Amino acid sequence: MQAAARATPWFFPLVVVLLATLTLPRAVQASSDVYLLYRQWQSYNWPEEVASAAEVSRSQRGLGWLHQSATGTFGVAYDYQPLRIRTGEPAHNGHLHRLTFGGDWHYRLYRVEARVGVTGTSNMFKHQSFHSEVVNGRVAIFRAVREDSPLSLGVGGDHRFGSFRWLPRVRWQHADEGGHWLIDLPVMLRWQSPGERWEFRLERKGDRWATLDKAREVESALYLREWRTELTYRIGSGEGLWPAVILGIGASVDTRVRYQDLETGTLDLRLDDTLLGSIRLSW
Template sequence: MLFAIALPRPANAAGTLYLQYRHWQPYSWPSDEPTAKDVSRSQRGLGWRYQGATSTVGLDYDYQPLRIRTGTPAHNGHLHRLTFGGEWQHNLYYLKTQVGVAGTSNMFKHQDFHRQVLNGRLAVFRAWQEGSAMSVGVGGDHRFGSFRWLPRLRWAQSTVYGHWQVDLPVLAQWQSPDQSWGVRMERAGDRWATLDKSREVESALYLREWRAELSYRLGFGHDSWPAVLLGLGASIDTRVRYQDLNAGNLDIRLGDSVFGRVMLSW
């Protein structure tokens, strides 16, 4: 009910459905273990956005296989995440929030959950003054590993050269005036609740990285045809933290990897 009240009138609103696929170049295993194979990674996602004049709400799902083929990981590498959230602007205040569940496939298949399956993000900003492009705030999430609160500085402005948005220390992006080209640098990271094969060991996997991407939109779609967005980027300083049944807790730097992305939106 609260989300429905926050939405603008239908005349000012628009709904968008999207499908997305991202694929990374394999990561080389960082140690000299002879039996270790490269770590493969991909991501499939779909979602829905409802955007109005001062608010946006959305529902997102993604499935991300992260195949670590060495040691005895206490997880199966099949990571699922379902989240609901939005953004709201009211006078000097701007709010971003997201809640959901994230865990391995065996957890959902057998409905065997533990408390770390619940996840969330929250950021609150206040503008310097009415009409100011600059605002300060605080945000909490898993982008840098374990959940932590960090001060945030946000600046957003549209000019004849495009739309600029900076949200330090997690995001910097630019979009061309016609919305065809985009450049984005962001801190990405989250936590997934995990179970081992026997579903006896409850733990969590943390995946975080810096992600840079150049994107180009092929048209904006019309009638039943979707808009197509192509992206090419790199994941930098990718790290994964998880429990190994024999080696204990591991914090591994997978390194850097190039990725490609395709998104269809209606």
């Protein structure tokens, strides 16, 4: 495997945070979850100013393992997203792979969320030709206002809004007989019903994939970001050999894709809003 040309500036602090959180005290009681995921979007209409362009199709296949305990979660996740752009001369093949590990941990007043992994197009892995953009991750650190407060203040860095950037974060959570609420501004709002059978989520999604053109000469990156809303319903509990089935329906709003085109240079385009559906099997 060819080593990355240089480390991303934020990568080493992220690894330090991730390793440090692994040393936090663990609770005895814990549970694990293995899942398979499939998500399908309606085809995106291309911007009107691009003449004679075909619709953009997108889907997602994923699998992962998640370990939960009283102090947090840790997991490994892989997903594959074909994003088929059929216009111009994109410097990528549209087959986006992502393998990450990480989770979240809380200790006294502090909470840490960290994820690190590799993200890139299929030709990079097939030919083992990597560059520095393949290393990716996100991190957030919160501190509760006081020990019994549902409000935490912090900072997070990720690619949700395009290039990697740090943003202030405000996190508030509350549980009562009506369910569990989590508000994490400016990136997420989530509600879970009692028993977690229903879930509604509005979330800012965004990431970066390292790319190579067909000739493997142009090294660049693709950024995909959106506001995604989804309502899911869980069937079954996932005990024994029979999985819980989670069905979802939602929409992607303000979807933007930024990538290198061999003819016109960097493109940053907004795709039309579209509906999506998902199914997840969880053991």
